[in-house]
């Protein structure tokens with residue numbers, strides 16, 4: 182049985198199954214990426230809810246695993262060399278899980294780098310820019326009189342959607358005809374943009390029919406439907 186007691190995070194979220202991968206998360210667009218990947222691969226894991234309502238992400242226990250106070254994060258009791266591996270940043274976690282399971286990242290080196298480039302496109306572009314659209318359209322920024330910041334991020338979100346549309350017009354998924362971690366990283370953000378952020382009309386989502394088609398295909402996957410609500414309120 183792996184001993185995870187050296188990791189302070191296990192004091193706040195004690196593992197019931199210490200031999201399983203420990204997930205610390207919340208069903209946000211970044212959080213669900215890892216839950217979906219775990220559901221897709223079938224790796225045994227134990228989810229723990231990091232509640233923003235009680236600022237769990239700022240607790241010393243959580244910060245001991247991720248000093249950047251953001252979910253998702255994991256602690257894999259069976260990491261490289263059989264040693265426990267703590268990890269944060271959703272993109273790094275997706276790559277780690279893809280390598281660990283041999284799933285959702287092509288083995289061919291050129292195709293692998295191709296998928297990783299689209300994963301980075303999500304991490305550096307889609308996530309930060311769509312997040313700003315959410316802030317200026319739905320949250321505190323909504324009340325700002327000056328609409329130029331909102332319009333700047335809406336324009337950038339449209340441009341990014343157009344780039345995705347170009348990919349998805351010629352192939353099934355973002356990096357090719359194979360479903361990869363680039364899709365797992367990106368579609369939760371597209372879903373959030375048109376759903377929770379209520380920005381579908383603002384970004385003209387109807388102008389991107391192939392993005393919508395791929396989003397629908399993504400959402401129809403049973404593992405995606407499960408991952409979107411993990412961790413649940415009881416975790």
Ligand SMILES: N[C@@H](CCC(=O)N[C@@H](CS)C(=O)NCC(=O)O)C(=O)O
Pocket residue numbers: 209210211212233238250251252253269270271272
């Ligand atoms: N680049 C990070 C971003 C993670 C992130 O922004 N997480 C948000 C939720 S979607 C968060 O934890 N926010 C809490 C906070 O900022 O206090 C990743 O992809 O893991």
